[in-house]
Amino acid sequence: MTGARAPAGSPSRVEEVLAGDVAQAARLMRDLDDQIPGAVDELKRLYPATGKAFVIGVTGNPGSGKSTIVDCLIGRYREQGLRVGVVAIDPSSPFSGGAILGDRIRMQRHATDPGVFIRSLATRGHLGGLSRSTQDIITVMDAMGNDVVIVETVGVGQDEVDVVSTAHTSVVVLVPGLGDEIQAIKAGILEIADLLVVNKADREGADRTVADLAMMLDLRPAEAREIPILKAVATRGEGIDALVEGLAAHRRTLDQEAEGRRRRLERAKTRLKDLLRAMALDQALARLEEGSGLAHLVQRIAERELDPYTAAEQVLADLFTPGPLST
Amino acid sequence: MSSQRKIRILVAKPGLDGHDRGAKVVARALVDAGYEVIYTGLHQTPDMIAAAAVQEAVDLVGLSIMSGAHMTLFPAVQEALERRGVSDLPIFGWGIVPEEDKAALLEGGVDAIFTPGTPTTEIIEWIETNVRPRVEG
């Protein structure tokens, strides 16, 4: 069913992805997002061929102009002859589980460019699942030979912020006239932003917003890293040169300094811990189902027959002990 | 890790006419039914639609056609899908399509056509019975 089990003689899906096959890469991304068994084995084989792509995160409030900015960036990188992958993330409906993924609309002029691969991704709401799917898709895009991978996500939830903080360089997009809102969001954005873009600078109040942001940045300790603030009118392509230069400058600091190494280790650590958490939970739940099951345990806790700490300890003990279960 | 196949549907509006309300209504109904809908907006060429279908690895392509150009646009999209190696991808559409045209399109390999007035629940029902998440053999 997967390339890994392809008949002898024909190339495996892994080989096809490495050769840049768009359809096969897209199917592997889908299987990874759907967590189809076997897809991870293919990812393992792609991993050694990755680590070359420059990963840019673009986040910001709904409608702030992220997709329009991504569209401009695609254009600039294509002019430089680079291949570009985009992961465009939109939220799933908590009610139906469905999602409307509309970011492609603003990137349509690149739709048939063979050097551009755009993949829409829904958040799907499972714990830690979003960053796992995003990381996996970035890995596949990297393995295909994309030089730049841009991840667009709405910067509202922790899950989305986690996603962007896995990028090499993170761009936070704001619009004029936020006023007090800036105060509310500053903690989060300053932690992840490497560059701030005040988009829709054709609107009133752009300079004021830039000044507000600059003041906020000044309040940080003297040794805090520099975060450039740029103005843009993405619909007219204005400010994009400065953004591209800002991204390149940030990338140079990553290439040269200990900072790059520190971030690489930090990302690898986050990735490993996320996976351990998710896999341990899955395995604990599976082991539990061999015995009396989750529902039974939950009921005993709810009725105060058992405290949740003892229950969790028992489940973990069973996970690491072969043989009959205690719960 | 628990696997979960989700049906992904590309909704596109080919052709020149400039409003997409019909496309949005159907897209909304599909989302409410729990599908992931990739919406590509107005003025799509057949090759843009096919390229997006491949990159997004969708299970189904849906076209909203109000311009009356269905007899050229459907075959053009089908050809574009074939050129991009996904001729087996199911395709359906909605819009004002006379009965005899509908019969001809179905004969030509379009999987379903829904005309105005069809409740969206009927579209969902058709998808539920006819479309499966794709698995490559």
Ligand SMILES: Nc1nc2c(ncn2[C@@H]2O[C@H](COP(=O)(O)OP(=O)(O)OP(=O)(O)O)[C@@H](O)[C@H]2O)c(=O)[nH]1
């Ligand atoms: N006036 C003005 N409008 C802009 C600018 N940039 C984007 N827009 C408009 O803002 C709207 C939203 O732009 P998008 O690029 O879709 O914004 P987004 O942040 O990707 O939106 P979501 O993905 O839905 O969160 C569109 O109508 C754009 O045309 C700008 O610089 N000035």
Ligand SMILES: [Mg+2]
């Ligand atoms: Mg967007």
